[in-house]
Structures are given as C-alpha cells and as structure tokens.
Amino acid sequence: MTTPHLTDSRRPPGSEAERTGIPFGRLLRTELRKLRDTRAGTWLLVAILAVTPVVVAVMVVVADPKDLTYEEFVNFTQTPQKLLLPVVGILTVTTEWSQRTGLVTFTLEPDRKRVLLAKAGATLLLGVLVLGITFSSAAVGNLLGTTLRDGDGSWSFGAGGFLDISVVLLAGLMMGFAFGMLLLVSAPAIVAFFVLPNLSSVLFNAVPALEDAGSWIDFNLALSQLYDHGLTGEDWLQVLTATLVWVALPAALGAVRVLRSEVRSG
Numbered sequence: 001m002t003t004p005h006l007t008d009s010r011r012p013p014g015s016e017a018e019r020t021g022i023p024f025g026r027l028l029r030t031e032l033r034k035l036r037d038t039r040a041g042t043w044l045l046v047a048i049l050a051v052t053p054v055v056v057a058v059m060v061v062v063a064d065p066k067d068l069t070y071e072e073f074v075n076f077t078q079t080p081q082k083l084l085l086p087v088v089g090i091l092t093v094t095t096e097w098s099q100r101t102g103l104v105t106f107t108l109e110p111d112r113k114r115v116l117l118a119k120a121g122a123t124l125l126l127g128v129l130v131l132g133i134t135f136s137s138a139a140v141g142n143l144l145g146t147t148l149r150d151g152d153g154s155w156s157f158g159a160g161g162f163l164d165i166s167v168v169l170l171a172g173l174m175m176g177f178a179f180g181m182l183l184l185v186s187a188p189a190i191v192a193f194f195v196l197p198n199l200s201s202v203l204f205n206a207v208p209a210l211e212d213a214g215s216w217i218d219f220n221l222a223l224s225q226l227y228d229h230g231l232t233g234e235d236w237l238q239v240l241t242a243t244l245v246w247v248a249l250p251a252a253l254g255a256v257r258v259l260r261s262e263v264r265s266g
Contacts, residue, residue, distance in 0.1 A: 022109050024118065031115075031122035035088065038095055040186075044088050051080045052133055056141035060148060068151025071161065073138035075227065078165055081130050085169060086176025089123050090189045093180035093258070102263040112259050120177060127173045131166055164226035167239070171223065175247045181254025184261065197246065219246040 036042045055077050059068070096102035109115050145151030176193055183189040197219045204214030204221070214221055215238050222242035225235050 022114075024114060027109060027114060027118035028121050028125075031092070031118045032125065034095070035092065035122060035126060038091070041088065041091055041095070044084060044091070048081060048084050048088070048130060049133070051084070052077050052137045055080065056137050056144070060141060060144045063145070063149075063151075065145070065149050065151045068142065068145030068149060069154040069156070070138055070142045071154070071157050073141040073145075074135065074157065074161070074165060077134045077138050077141070078169060081134055081169055082172055085127060085130060085173045086179075086193055087190060088126060089173045089176030090180035090193065091186060092119050092123050092177060093254075094184055094186040094189055097184045097263075098186055106263055113255075116181070116255060116258060120174075123173060123177050124170065127170045131169060134165070134169075135162065158229070160229050164229055164231070168223050168226050171243055171247060174251070175219070178247050178251035178254050181258050182250045183254075184257065216241045217245055218242065 034041075036045055056073065059073060059076055063072070096105055105115060106112055142151070142153060142155065146153035176189075179189045179193045180186075183192060201214075201218050201220045204210045204218045216222075219242045222239045225231055225239065231239070
C-alpha cells in the first residue's frame with residue numbers, strides 16, 4: 001500500500017513550502033540601497049565620506065608637529081563621524097514612515113522582525129565601513145604629517161585603541177537607530193538623540209546625590225572613558241550599563257512599537 005502524498009496543509013512545520021518571504025541577503029541589500037535613496041540620506045553619506053579627508057588636511061596644515069600622531073588623527077577624524085553616523089541610523093528607520101514607504105516594505109515582507117534585522121545589519125555595515133575610512137584616513141594623515149611637517153609620527157595606538165573608538169562610534173550609531181525606532185519621526189528622534197544625553201549629564205553633575213550613579217548611567221561620561229584607553233573591568237561595566245540604558249532599552253521599546261504600529265499609505 002502506497003503512502004499518500006502529503007498536501008501542503010499537512011506538511012510538517014518548517015518544511016520548504018512554509019519558508020516564505022524574501023531572502024535575508026536581498027533584504028539586507030535593499031536596506032543598504034535605501035540608505036542613499038532619500039536626499040537627506042545621500043547628503044549625509046556624502047558628508048561622512050568628504051569630511052574625513054578635510055579634517056586630515058586641516059590637521060596636517062595647522063596642527064603643531066608634536067601633535068601629528070596617529071592617535072590624534074584618529075581622535076579628530078572620528079569626531080564628525082560621531083555626530084553624523086547616528087543621524088543616518090535614525091533615518092534608516094524613520095524614512096519608512098515619513099516617505100510613506102513602510103506600507104510597501106511590510107507588504108513585500110510581512111515579517112517586520114526580519115525587516116528590522118536587515119535595517120540593523122545595514123546600519124552596522126555602514127558603521128564598519130566608516131570605521132575603516134576613519135582609521136585608514138588617520139594613517140594617511142600621519143604619513144603626510146611626518147613627510148610634510150616633520151611631525152611626531154607616533155603610531156602608538158594598539159588593539160585596545162581600535163576597540164575603544166569602534167565602541168564609541170558603533171554605540172552612538174545604534175543609539176540613533178534605537179531612537180529612530182522609538183519615535184518613528186526624524187526631527188523628534190534627532191532632537192532627542194542630541195538633547196537627552198546632554199540633559200542627563202547636566203543632571204548628574206548638578207545633583208551631588210546622583211554623581212556616583214552618573215558613572216553608570218550617563219552615556220556621555222561612560223563613553224568618554226574610552227578615549228583614555230586601558231579601561232579597567234569596572235570601567236567596562238559602566239560602559240555596558242550605560243549602553244543598556246541608552247541603546248538596548250530604547251531599541252527594545254522601539255522594536256515593540258515598530259512591530260505593532262499601523263502603517264498608513266498617506
């Protein structure tokens with residue numbers, strides 16, 4: 001007696017027939033393309049790519065020769081990226097609502113969790129690319145400083161330095177992404193990103209009773225330790241705690257909002 005073929009409705013869960021949706025690689029490529037689809041996104045990416053060599057050139061010309069070291073070049077080149085990258089992270093999410101593209105996106109891929117993962121992945125890939133540009137541009141600047149200005153030319157930085165600066169840039173980038181999910185509107189998210197951490201810093205500095213807690217919760221203070229390099233175990237715990245408060249918590253709340261929010265076509 002032959003075994004009857006299973007119909008589609010009787011195939012076991014997880015079978016090939018039930019694996020619907022766009023391949024994740026295609027989703028990731030789509031989200032990478034969306035980073036430059038809007039005018040704001042395009043100009044931000046242009047600014048990120050253009051500002052680094054400008055900073056390097058200015059340093060080579062005006063900095064004191066003793067300050068022309070690889071570490072100083074990294075510190076200066078990462079400063080504008082620290083301000084611009086989070087805005088890209090915010091727009092990665094909010095443009096789906098402001099440009100009314102969310103209805104199309106979530107119709108083509110109904111599983112919003114996969115879309116959010118693709119957006120997060122695209123945002124992190126951009127961050128890694130910018131890190132590469134920052135570190136390589138700093139190296140070029142250090143060589144130019146040594147050649148043209150007889151600069152110090154020190155290369156002392158170490159693996160710890162690369163890790164510290166990477167954490168600073170990527171944590172800020174993902175904080176922007178989290179605020180974008182939480183608020184879903186570009187302008188309020190950008191304002192909240194730049195204002196709220198600074199207000200918390202003022203609060204922790206102004207109230208003596210909160211000063212000790214500030215080391216664990218104040219995002220600006222926690223990340224500022226990374227510029228000194230050689231953090232202790234307690235320092236890293238403070239960085240982790242502040243990141244949980246300012247990145248992980250808004251990201252979790254924002255993800256819930258994205259998953260539950262109604263998307264309108266107009």
